[in-house]
Amino acid sequence: MAQFSPVTGRYVTMDVIGDECKVFFLENGQGRPLVCQHTAGCHNHQWRDLLEDEEITQDYRVIAYDLVRHGKSDPPNNREWWKEEYSLTTDYYVAFITAFCDALELEEPIFMGSSFGGQVALQLALRHPDRFAAVIPVEANDYSPGFYLPWWKHPHADAAEVCASGVWDLMAPQSPDQDRWATWFYYTQGSEAFKGDLYFYSVDHDLRGRLEEIDGEKCPVVIMNAEYDYLTTTEEGRQTAEQIKGAEFIEMEGIGHFPMSENYPVFKGYLQQALRNIESRLGAPSPTG
Amino acid sequence: MAVEAAVADGWVESFRRATEEDAEIQAHGRYYTCAFLLDMEEHSYLVEMHAGKVEEILIDPGPLDERYQFVIRASAETWRKFAQEIPPPMYHGMFAASFRGDMSLEGDLLVLMQNLRCVVRQLELLRVIGVPV
Numbered sequence: 001m002a003q004f005s006p007v008t009g010r011y012v013t014m015d016v017i018g019d020e021c022k023v024f025f026l027e028n029g030q031g032r033p034l035v036c037q038h039t040a041g042c043h044n045h046q047w048r049d050l051l052e053d054e055e056i057t058q059d060y061r062v063i064a065y066d067l068v069r070h071g072k073s074d075p076p077n078n079r080e081w082w083k084e085e086y087s088l089t090t091d092y093y094v095a096f097i098t099a100f101c102d103a104l105e106l107e108e109p110i111f112m113g114s115s116f117g118g119q120v121a122l123q124l125a126l127r128h129p130d131r132f133a134a135v136i137p138v139e140a141n142d143y144s145p146g147f148y149l150p151w152w153k154h155p156h157a158d159a160a161e162v163c164a165s166g167v168w169d170l171m172a173p174q175s176p177d178q179d180r181w182a183t184w185f186y187y188t189q190g191s192e193a194f195k196g197d198l199y200f201y202s203v204d205h206d207l208r209g210r211l212e213e214i215d216g217e218k219c220p221v222v223i224m225n226a227e228y229d230y231l232t233t234t235e236e237g238r239q240t241a242e243q244i245k246g247a248e249f250i251e252m253e254g255i256g257h258f259p260m261s262e263n264y265p266v267f268k269g270y271l272q273q274a275l276r277n278i279e280s281r282l283g284a285p286s287p288t289g
Numbered sequence: 290m291a292v293e294a295a296v297a298d299g300w301v302e303s304f305r306r307a308t309e310e311d312a313e314i315q316a317h318g319r320y321y322t323c324a325f326l327l328d329m330e331e332h333s334y335l336v337e338m339h340a341g342k343v344e345e346i347l348i349d350p351g352p353l354d355e356r357y358q359f360v361i362r363a364s365a366e367t368w369r370k371f372a373q374e375i376p377p378p379m380y381h382g383m384f385a386a387s388f389r390g391d392m393s394l395e396g397d398l399l400v401l402m403q404n405l406r407c408v409v410r411q412l413e414l415l416r417v418i419g420v421p422v
Contacts, residue, residue, distance in 0.1 A: 154402065157399060165405040166384065168409055169383065170382075173382075173416075228381060233389075277347040
């Protein structure tokens with residue numbers, strides 16, 4: 001029997017520091033925008049279960065975009081991008097996200113991202129606390145070196161399989177096979193961008209000594225790290241939150257680095273906890289659960 | 290330390306059977322050909338793979354016995370945790386235990402990367418058959 005999802009997809013064309021970017025996004029729901037960033041070398045299907053979760057979408061307009069060069073968002077239309085080595089910088093990444101929120105005329109969105117999306121959530125809280133009602137950095141810390149590696153794009157190895165199997169044990173072994181393999185599958189599709197994304201993740205993102213500049217009272221910050229994540233551990237997430245004024249930390253048990261994609265039911269409980277925390281601080285009635 | 294011959298031989302046979310009966314390795318391992326050493330501190334095992342089949346497994350190989358391209362080395366304790374049905378965090382994978390534990394990946398890592406999917410899967414079979422240390 002045919003079943004239609006309530007999730008819809010659209011493109012929006014916008015300028016990012018001179019780049020013409022035609023950006024694909026999925027959305028569902030109504031209420032405060034909850035803007036979701038996928039992980040490095042991946043795309044918005046990581047948020048597939050959140051996008052269809054009525055308990056969340058009855059109170060939030062969930063929007064999950066593909067970053068330029070990912071999923072259905074092509075590389076910039078007006079540049080000979082194939083003549084350059086792609087290396088994502090903090091400046092560009094932050095400009096992309098604020099341009100996207102402007103293009104959709106979003107008012108006081110909550111920004112949530114995982115992994116390199118979690119790291120940029122911290123950058124947004126630092127640089128644009130006035131633009132976001134709150135941020136939820138998932139699998140984040142102040143500095144995450146060690147993953148900007150040649151293997152992700154080596155001509156002597158199958159980059160698709162290296163990227164996909166290379167991130168396999170970032171997931172918890174007890175996460176459902178179907179969801180872990182869906183996440184693996186997404187990772188076979190993003191090898192062209194993965195290494196360049198990790199330039200931001202492991203090189204350009206460095207907030208060591210700067211966390212105290214983030215005002216987590218002006219822009220609430222709720223960091224959520226998972227116990228099976230070996231790149232950004234729960235301990236590092238907790239230490240990062242402790243250095244940010246007003247920040248909260250939630251430890252996610254029994255799950256790994258791609259929580260929304262590898263085991264949404266477990267992730268959902270922690271997300272609702274984060275949203276309740278944020279809404280209580282924003283002064284609005286607690287909408288979920 | 291001398292390995293109990295019966296234990297090691299039993300493990301070798303179990304590992305061979307688990308590998309060759311594994312649907313994933315057999316579906317994707319047509320070109321899975323390489324040799325690697327599993328160093329488990331108390332004992333080591335040289336695994337030779339050919340086209341997704343176990344060609345040979347040497348127990349505690351001598352210094353000049355056979356060639357191999359890469360080594361996965363860790364303490365016996367790490368391997369025992371790795372092989373638990375649900376391993377504890379940071380023992381749940383080759384990269385996790387290398388980034389956060391005492392596992393090390395040595396030798397020609399390009400060959401490891403070329404065969405990554407099958408190696409990752411084959412090591413997970415240890416959670417079913419156990420480790421021989």
